[in-house]
Amino acid sequence: MKKKILTLPVFLLALALGGAAQADGDPASGFKVFKKCGACHKIKPGQPSQVGPNLHGLFGREAGTGDFGRYSEAMKASDVVWTEETLAAWLRDPRGFIPGNKMAFPGLKKEEDVRDLIAFLKRATR
Template identity: 45%
Template sequence: MRWIVLIAATGLLAGCSGGSGPDDSSSSGTSNTDSGSSSSGSAVEVQTVDLSYLPAPYSEADYDTGRRLFRRCGSCHTVAAEGGNRAGPNLHGIFGSTAGTVDGFDYSMTLENADFVWTPEQLDGWLANPREFLPGNRMSFVGLREEEDRRNVIAYLMHETGYSAAD
């Protein structure tokens, strides 16, 4: 029994630390999907999505790179409206929502008491280093150090989670 728990915990940690988890992108609004071949001969899916409706700098981000980077998050988070919670809360509708308020998710007291609304800028700070952004939260992800990586993930999330300019 201990081996099963150890194996499950190892899989969860691998997903949060950079392994490739499931891709829960529901790509509503994807304009093109092309399949090509990489130099190793395996198929590579490339999606072209119009992000021009997003504010700068997210309108210039690389959706496909953001989607691939989000796979690290996919073992803990879903983005579809009916995706449900996992080890982390469902992120659909995150922009414009108050931190720590997704129904049915058991947040740390730190996040429940956080008094801010999720904006792309707030999420950028969180993704850079969740532990420094809000000390005492339970998220195990170490963060994305590269600004361009964060911008790509945020643009992906804006597109996939129902962002509107009113958020």
């Protein structure tokens, strides 16, 4: 009987802690997820854009306005400003979020990867 009474609060505490950690995302795991992006994207200031635009200074920037000469018309005309919310939507489904864009990436399937990657990008693009 005693055991049962203890189990529920412990379970709820674990849920609460787990939830908080997930909402923030883990930048170290996000660094690993970024390996999927690094073939096309540089992230440090001053590095020339490659296949894709350099992502330095991404947050708060309007889509298609970085130092990159090959943005698609779709990207430039999108009126998207990069925030945690717009990035999450983009990373889940690039084609669905900005139809006609030229980024050859299908999207991330795991919600955890999206969160962790955004936590990493928030630090690494500053």
